[in-house]
Amino acid sequence: MKxxxxxxxxxxxxxxxxxxxxENNFIMDIMPGAYQGHTNVDGxxxxxxxxxxxxxxxxxxxxxxxxxxxxxxxxxxxxxTAGVGYxxxxxxxxxxxHAEVTGYVTTKAKGFMIGPFYRYVNYSxxxxxxENLSMEGTTASAxxxxxxTGGKNVKFKVKVVSLNGADIAVRGENGYTASSNVISLxxxxxxxxxxxxx
Numbered sequence: 001m002k003x004x005x006x007x008x009x010x011x012x013x014x015x016x017x018x019x020x021x022x023e024n025n026f027i028m029d030i031m032p033g034a035y036q037g038h039t040n041v042d043g044x045x046x047x048x049x050x051x052x053x054x055x056x057x058x059x060x061x062x063x064x065x066x067x068x069x070x071x072x073x074x075x076x077x078x079x080x081t082a083g084v085g086y087x088x089x090x091x092x093x094x095x096x097x098h099a100e101v102t103g104y105v106t107t108k109a110k111g112f113m114i115g116p117f118y119r120y121v122n123y124s125x126x127x128x129x130x131e132n133l134s135m136e137g138t139t140a141s142a143x144x145x146x147x148x149t150g151g152k153n154v155k156f157k158v159k160v161v162s163l164n165g166a167d168i169a170v171r172g173e174n175g176y177t178a179s180s181n182v183i184s185l186x187x188x189x190x191x192x193x194x195x196x197x198x
Contacts, residue, residue: 022071022072022073023071023072024069024070024071024072025069025070025071025072025197025198026067026069026070026197026198027066027067027068027069027070027079027081027195027196027197028065028066028067028195029064029065029066029067029068029081029083029157029193029194029195029196030065030193030194030196031063031064031065031066031085031159031191031192031193032063032192032193033063033191033192033193034061034062034063034064034085034189034190034191034192034193035059035060035061035062035189035190035191036059036060036061036062036087036161036163036185036187036189037058037059037187037188037189038058038059038060038184038185038186038187039058039184039186039187040183040184040186040187041055041057041089041183041184041185042055042056042057042058043055043179044178044179044180044183045178045179046128046132046133046170046172046176046177046178046179047176047177047179048132048172048174048175048176048177051176053091053128053129053130053132053133053176054091055089055090055091055092055183057089057090058187059089059187059189060087060088060089060185061087061088062085062086062087062088062189062191063085063086064083064084064085064086064096064098064191065083065084065085066081066082066083066098066100067081067082067083068080068081068082068083068100069081070197075105075106076103076104076105076106077103077104077106077113077115078101078102078103078104079100079101079102079103079104080099080100080101080102081099081100081102082097082098082100083097083098083100084096084097084098085097085098087123087126087185091128091129092126092127092128092129092135093126093127094123094124094125094126094127094135094137094168095123095124095125096121096123096124097121097122097124098119098121098122098142099119099120100118100119100120101117101118102115102116102117102146103115103116103117104146104148109149111148111149111150111151111152111155112147112148112149113147113148113149113155114145114146114147114148115145115146116143116144116145116146117143117144117145117146117159118141118142118143119141119142119143119161120139120140120141121139121140121141121142121163121166122137122139123137123138123139123140123166123168123185124137125137126138126168128170131173131174132172132173132174132176133170133171133172133176133178134170134171134173135168135169135170135183136168136169136170137168138165138166138167138168138169139165140163140164140165140166140167140185140186141164141165142161142163142164143161143162143164144159144160144161144162145159145160146158146159147159148195150195152197153196153197153198154194154195154196154197155194155197156192156193156194156195157191157192157193157194157195158190158191158192159190159191160188160189160190161188161189161190161191162187162188163185163186163187163188163189164186165186166184166185166186167182167183167184167185167186168182168183168184168185169181169182170182170183
């Protein structure tokens, strides 16, 4: 009987110590330095006779802000966030919303965390710079690796992102003809910013 009581006390103490190590966090991610590469946009042309509008380059600037909840346990952290962003290319723009789940592992290096993430993205009302091309909204998924380092409440954050399925349907207007009926935003990007945890 004494052994059972002792084991119960020890188990209770262990569970209590583990639960006390669990920490809940309010999260804000601010990612102003975001570049999203696109593998299939360079050379897209919307033309009418001798007039043409062309996508030049292979990427877009894509800053975002996210809010969410983080659960820190010994040697790991789990984050759920949702946010808004704005994709800017030379000839088109698109506002977007996204939801993301990330799992981090805390390394031996103090303050350094690394782990995979999955993101769902909704691009709403993409807009060409002229009225000669109409664009439809689309949804996509993204995954990659996130890394953070810094203090307890403010960390520098880097993400490597692979965007997939981001196909925007397009159609030439006002006598213009598009060289393709889809503009694909798929590709690899990098995001830099700050992660605030309170």
